[in-house]
């Protein structure tokens with residue numbers, strides 16, 4: 411009986427593609443992390459760190475972790491680009507927030523950017539993984555020290571974890587991804603996004619019918635967000651795609 415339910419549960423989740431937003435201020439190491447994920451979870455080599463440039467727009471990385479499909483959205487963290495982040499919130503199953511743990515002079519900026527993310531209602535209930543990156547550097551703070559420093563008040567009932575990682579040598583990354591997959595699979599937000607996707611599918615069918623009978627033009631709305639457009643694009647797994655975006 412258990413194996414029947416487990417099989418059904420696995421089947422349902424094997425259909426899901428989890429969207430994970432990688433956020434953080436500039437130079438935290440988000441794109442370096444994305445390239446490391448690609449190296450760890452596919453047989454393709456990620457870009458070496460010395461070939462990674464500051465992100466102006468969006469990098470998309472698709473990997474599969476034990477039959478679970480993950481789509482990572484890595485956005486630019488320069489202050490002028492942070493207003494773009496919220497366009498991706500509604501469709502995100504979880505957030506990874508990357509902090510350069512070796513740069514205390516930037517902690518205040520990272521803290522206020524993270525607090526703003528946490529306050530946004532479109533990210534309600536999204537599991538949060540905070541990465542204390544650049545642990546290969548001797549001056550890096552541990553994840554506990556960073557958590558103490560950030561002293562986040564808005565975590566409330568959110569599922570979250572601090573983890574010490576190095577996007578250079580891969581330390582802590584597999585553990586972090588495993589945790590994220592587990593919490594996303596159990597998260598109420600995943601359920602909510604699934605129900606909403608189902609409802610949207612029905613809406614789209616009805617819209618199509620209406621369009622046939624009335625010859626009306628295409629409707630706008632939710633499905634037009636950049637996130638959805640990217641995900642519907644059939645880029646094979648393990649590939650990283652860069653979508654440039656104009657500076658706002």
Ligand SMILES: Nc1nc2c(ncn2[C@@H]2O[C@H](COP(=O)(O)OP(=O)(O)OP(=O)(O)O)[C@@H](O)[C@H]2O)c(=O)[nH]1
Pocket residue numbers: 434435436437438439440441442443459460462463464465466485486487488543544545546547575576577578579
């Ligand atoms: N030593 C060390 N350096 C790192 C690590 N991760 C990233 N870096 C370096 O930090 C700098 C910024 O890395 P990026 O990955 O471009 O940072 P980002 O967060 O994507 O920056 P934006 O795209 O501007 O938002 C680069 O010089 C990286 O080589 C790490 O784990 N250890």
Ligand SMILES: [Mg+2]
Pocket residue numbers: 440441442463464465484485486487
């Ligand atoms: Mg980047």
